Amino acid sequence: MIMHFQYNPLFENTNIPGWNISFYFKKQRYTGIYHQTGNLEWTSNPPAEEDLTALTSQIHELMLYHVYE
Known part of the structure; x- marks a missing residue:
């Protein structure tokens, strides 16, 4: 189960899609970039x-x- 999920825009102009994400899973912290395409x-x-x-x-x-949404 994902815990402490957070996301922030990649760019100051929030109209440009892309987000930094971070979360914990199995007591391990993960970070990544979520692209508009879902990648x-x-x-x-x-x-x-x-x-x-x-x-x-x-x-x-x-x-x-x-x-x-």
């Missing part, structure tokens, strides 16, 4: 392969809820 670019060590699909889906849902 994730990890700026920390990426999560384990077995967790990657589930985490990507959860992050996408959180971003849809917080940013696009």
Whole structure:
């Protein structure tokens, strides 16, 4: 489960899409960039392969809820 999810715009002009994200998962902090296309670019060590699909889906849902609605 993702905990302490945070996001901030990448650019001062908030009309330009892109967000810095950070969260905790399994007691490990992860950071990355969420692009407008839904692609994730990890700026920390990426999560384990077995967790990657589930985490990507959860992050996408959180971003849809917080940013696009």
